[in-house]
Amino acid sequence: MATDYYAVLGVRRDASQDEIKKAFRRLARELHPDVNPDPKTQERFKEINAAYEVLSDPQKKQVYDLGGDPLSSSGGGGAGGFGAGGFGNFSDIMDAFFGQAAQRGPRSRTRRGQDAMIRLDLELDEAAFGTTKEIQVDTAVVCTTCSGEGAAPGTSAQTCDMCRGRGEVSQVTRSFLGQVMTSRPCPQCQGFGTVVPTPCPECAGDGRVRSRRSLTVKIPAGVENGTRIQLAGEGEVGPGGGPAGDLYVEIHELSHPVFQRRGDDLHCTVTLPMTAAALGTKCPLETLDGMEEVDIRPGTQSGQSIPLHGRGVTHLRGGGRGDLIVHVEVQTPAKLDAQQEELLRQLAKLRGEERPMGQFAPGQQGLFSRLKDAFNGR
Ligand SMILES: [Zn+2]
Numbered sequence: 001m002a003t004d005y006y007a008v009l010g011v012r013r014d015a016s017q018d019e020i021k022k023a024f025r026r027l028a029r030e031l032h033p034d035v036n037p038d039p040k041t042q043e044r045f046k047e048i049n050a051a052y053e054v055l056s057d058p059q060k061k062q063v064y065d066l067g068g069d070p071l072s073s074s075g076g077g078g079a080g081g082f083g084a085g086g087f088g089n090f091s092d093i094m095d096a097f098f099g100q101a102a103q104r105g106p107r108s109r110t111r112r113g114q115d116a117m118i119r120l121d122l123e124l125d126e127a128a129f130g131t132t133k134e135i136q137v138d139t140a141v142v143c144t145t146c147s148g149e150g151a152a153p154g155t156s157a158q159t160c161d162m163c164r165g166r167g168e169v170s171q172v173t174r175s176f177l178g179q180v181m182t183s184r185p186c187p188q189c190q191g192f193g194t195v196v197p198t199p200c201p202e203c204a205g206d207g208r209v210r211s212r213r214s215l216t217v218k219i220p221a222g223v224e225n226g227t228r229i230q231l232a233g234e235g236e237v238g239p240g241g242g243p244a245g246d247l248y249v250e251i252h253e254l255s256h257p258v259f260q261r262r263g264d265d266l267h268c269t270v271t272l273p274m275t276a277a278a279l280g281t282k283c284p285l286e287t288l289d290g291m292e293e294v295d296i297r298p299g300t301q302s303g304q305s306i307p308l309h310g311r312g313v314t315h316l317r318g319g320g321r322g323d324l325i326v327h328v329e330v331q332t333p334a335k336l337d338a339q340q341e342e343l344l345r346q347l348a349k350l351r352g353e354e355r356p357m358g359q360f361a362p363g364q365q366g367l368f369s370r371l372k373d374a375f376n377g378r
Pocket residue numbers: 143144145146147148149150151200201202203204205206207208
């Protein structure tokens with residue numbers, strides 16, 4: 001008398017293939033000889049295998065439902081005994097036990113989107129103090145027609161009939177080592193396990209469309225050329241309406257007519273006539289903070305630098321600001337009229353500088369000290 005296979009798996013007679021498979025997997029995990037070597041359990045394990053072999057195969061199930069015993073009728077033994085159905089079982093057992101096989105399953109239609117990058121031009125003062133910018137971005141967004149599903153409204157994705165939703169098809173080949181089973185992605189559904197019979201007309205089934213939108217970006221004070229600001233989840237939406245990648249806003253600092261930025265310090269040059277350098281003066285300078293007077297002390301040398309502390313760029317981390325460094329360039333008059341020449345000769349005479357010897361030293365002292373000043377920010 002035939003065993004009640006439905007009772008063995010603990011499912012109703014009208015159970016779906018999915019329910020049968022789930023019941024089998026659950027029992028197989030519990031009763032597998034590796035887990036539970038007890039002989040009685042092993043007997044049960046053989047039973048559930050037999051039950052699943054029959055109930056998972058539509059043809060055998062039909063024979064069984066009509067009162068026959070599909071396992072003994074396949075008889076004859078030997079070669080024919082190990083049919084495709086039997087192997088289906090085998091791979092399901094593998095699935096139940098080796099997570100690898102189960103994980104391999106159908107791949108998701110939904111994937112994370114790519115990161116996107118946009119370049120943003122900033123004026124020096126915007127970089128120095130931070131700003132808020134409205135930017136236009138062009139990225140993939142979730143298709144509103146199908147909500148990212150990829151199926152036309154009123155339709156839905158269906159389980160692939162070639163792989164029965166597994167996303168892969170298995171093939172058994174015989175070799176001298178015995179039977180070898182190989183799996184490959186299902187050619188009908190490309191491994192998704194589902195097919196979309198009527199793709200969404202808006203996105204052609206991709207689940208996303210390109211769109212232009214405005215974003216408000218807060219730029220922190222102290223950014224510089226090449227700084228990237230990451231906006232999480234504002235990049236490209238993935239296939240199947242998958243989560244969006246990140247958007248990177250790369251700063252491009254525009255050059256300033258007067259100031260050159262080095263780190264968080266700003267540098268500029270002021271050219272002064274010889275007389276002003278000697279007598280001292282005050283020069284107005286439009287800094288990032290507005291008009292200021294640069295104090296040129298009497299006797300200022302060419303190449304000297306005058307620092308305006310805290311008038312540079314805000315430090316991106318840690319607050320505080322760099323300096324503004326004014327480099328002095330003293331101009332010697334190139335053309336003198338008779339009166340000016342006479343005055344200068346009188347001055348030279350007064351200072352005993354009519355025939356100066358000059359002071360010689362190795363290298364290019366002037367240039368060295370200028371570089372050193374710039375480097376030290378003095
Ligand atoms: Zn769509």
